[in-house]
Amino acid sequence: MSVVGGDDYYPLGESSIFSDSNSDTSSNVTVKALTVTALMTASGIVGRVAFQGYPSVETVLPVAIAVGFYAGRSQGLVSGVSGFYVTNFLVYGGQGPWTFFQVAGAGLAALSASYLSRLSSGRRMFFVSLVAGTFVFEAAINFGSLFFSGVGLFSVGGYLLASVPFVLTHLVSTVGFGVTIYGFDRKFRSVYGRN
Amino acid sequence: MDLTESLDQFTEEIEVKYIAAGFFIILGLVVLAGSQLAQSPSTGDQIEVNLTVDYRDSVESQIVNVNNSSTVFDALNSSYSIEYQESSYGYFITSINGVSGNESDYWIYEVNGETPEVGLGQYRLSDQDNLDFALLNEAESEEATS
Numbered sequence: 213m214s215v216v217g218g219d220d221y222y223p224l225g226e227s228s229i230f231s232d233s234n235s236d237t238s239s240n241v242t243v244k245a246l247t248v249t250a251l252m253t254a255s256g257i258v259g260r261v262a263f264q265g266y267p268s269v270e271t272v273l274p275v276a277i278a279v280g281f282y283a284g285r286s287q288g289l290v291s292g293v294s295g296f297y298v299t300n301f302l303v304y305g306g307q308g309p310w311t312f313f314q315v316a317g318a319g320l321a322a323l324s325a326s327y328l329s330r331l332s333s334g335r336r337m338f339f340v341s342l343v344a345g346t347f348v349f350e351a352a353i354n355f356g357s358l359f360f361s362g363v364g365l366f367s368v369g370g371y372l373l374a375s376v377p378f379v380l381t382h383l384v385s386t387v388g389f390g391v392t393i394y395g396f397d398r399k400f401r402s403v404y405g406r407n
Numbered sequence: 408m409d410l411t412e413s414l415d416q417f418t419e420e421i422e423v424k425y426i427a428a429g430f431f432i433i434l435g436l437v438v439l440a441g442s443q444l445a446q447s448p449s450t451g452d453q454i455e456v457n458l459t460v461d462y463r464d465s466v467e468s469q470i471v472n473v474n475n476s477s478t479v480f481d482a483l484n485s486s487y488s489i490e491y492q493e494s495s496y497g498y499f500i501t502s503i504n505g506v507s508g509n510e511s512d513y514w515i516y517e518v519n520g521e522t523p524e525v526g527l528g529q530y531r532l533s534d535q536d537n538l539d540f541a542l543l544n545e546a547e548s549e550e551a552t553s
Contacts, residue, residue, distance in 0.1 A: 266440045269433070384436050392429025398420040 241287070248403045249279050252393075253291040259389070260299040268381035272296055273318055274389035277345040280322030281329045281338055282400040288322030313356030320352060321345030333406055335394065342390040343383065350379045454534035456482050461541035462506050475534075479516055479527035482538060497526030503540060511544045 252275050259271025272295035280288025296314040300307045325341035354375050358368065400406070452475035459468040471486045480498050483489060490502040500514040501507055508514050516527055517539045523530045532538065 263437075266437055266444075269436060269440060381436065381440065384432065388429050388432030388436060390429070391432060392426050395422045395425035395427075395429065396420070397422065397425075399417070402420065 241283075242403075242405075245283060245404050246287075248400070249283055249287045249291060252279055253295055256291070256295045257299050257302075260295070261302045264303040268378045269385040270382075271389050272299060273321060273345065273349055273382075274342060274386045274393060276318045276322040277325040277341055277386070278338075278390065278393045278400075280325035280345075281333075281341050282404045282406060284404075285323050285326035288326050289319045292318030292322045309360050310353065310356060313353045314349075316356075317349035317352030321348045324348050335397070338394060338397075339387065339390065342387050346379075346383045346386045350375070350382060454532065454536075456532050457535070457537045458482060458486060459537070459539045460487065460503055461539065462503075463512075463542050467504075471538075473532065476531045479518065479523075479530045479532060479538060482532055483516075483527070483540065497528040500527070500540070506542065508542060512542050513548070514540055515543050515548050516540050 256272040256275030259275075263269045263271065272292065276288055276292030276295055279291040293315045296318050297311060300311050300314070322345070325345050328337055328341045328344065331337065354372060357375075358371060453472050454475050454477075456471045456473060457468065458471045459466060469486065471482050473482045473485060477485075480491075483500070483503070487503050488505070489500060490507070492499045492501060500516075503514060515522065517523075518530060518532070519537050520539075
């Protein structure tokens with residue numbers, strides 16, 4: 213696990229884009245790892261389309277958090293960003309200003325998972341990442357809604373209160389899918405070279 | 408490595424209990440969310456309004472289904488044959504089911520026992536509102552509105 217050095221050494225360098233931030237060395241990402249990330253992201257996309265009838269039940273975010281946790285920030289970011297961008301072409305409602313906030317929220321959630329995994333890569337931290345990631349995502353999209361709806365400062369409380377059931381549903385959904393993803397924990401550790 | 412070996416290795420590395428637990432959490436959530444969705448008003452958010460018309464010599468009451476946020480005028484117009492005049496003040500009902508007002512008696516309306524301060528073309532109904540129309544003379548109508 214990289215604590216000092218690795219891609220942090222070159223914050224704006226090529227390595228920060230292409231390296232596996234969780235590995236000891238800034239080694240190249242293996243084809244196998246990228247394949248697994250692509251498969252997970254694709255499953256997240258299919259899942260979001262399949263569950264589109266249920267508000268706040270979606271699979272892109274848990275996948276992005278898991279990829280961020282196991283594979284590092286670059287792949288997590290790509291998974292979350294591409295997941296929401298692609299699925300918005302396929303779900304009811306389509307693309308809109310919300311796409312930006314969903315993409316930003318999922319990206320930030322993946323980044324937070326990646327950083328949390330540096331503190332500890334155990335099971336508990338994986339679930340902490342899922343919960344933290346959901347809150348980060350919800351904060352981003354609710355900020356976006358407030359921004360676009362033009363709700364006055366006095367209504368912000370009521371507005372956020374109205375979002376509570378959706379946040380809770382999203383939390384249970386993300387943890388639920390996260391538990392299933394955790395079933396592949398050992399597989400991911402071997403593929404992504406985590407111990 | 409042949410296919411069976413790869414498959415064996417794969418199944419060794421996955422933990423079915425987590426996969427199953429996650430599956431049941433999501434199943435529970437979907438069932439819960441599904442029942443909530445089924446309970447929420449659909450088909451353009453229809454609401455129910457109790458509409459009573461007091462013709463003086465008889466009273467007629469019925470439950471009217473209208474779209475959410477329909478006005479009092481919409482609710483009455485959808486269930487009774489009415490005549491009305493439209494002015495800059497809004498709608499003025501002149502007759503319901505052929506029973507007309509005259510110079511002294513006219514149709515007034517109440518929602519949940521109170522006379523709204525806006526015209527019946529502006530007042531938007533909510534689910535389970537009690538909407539009453541009555542043919543009243545000036546004195547009765549003043550009493551009703553006071």
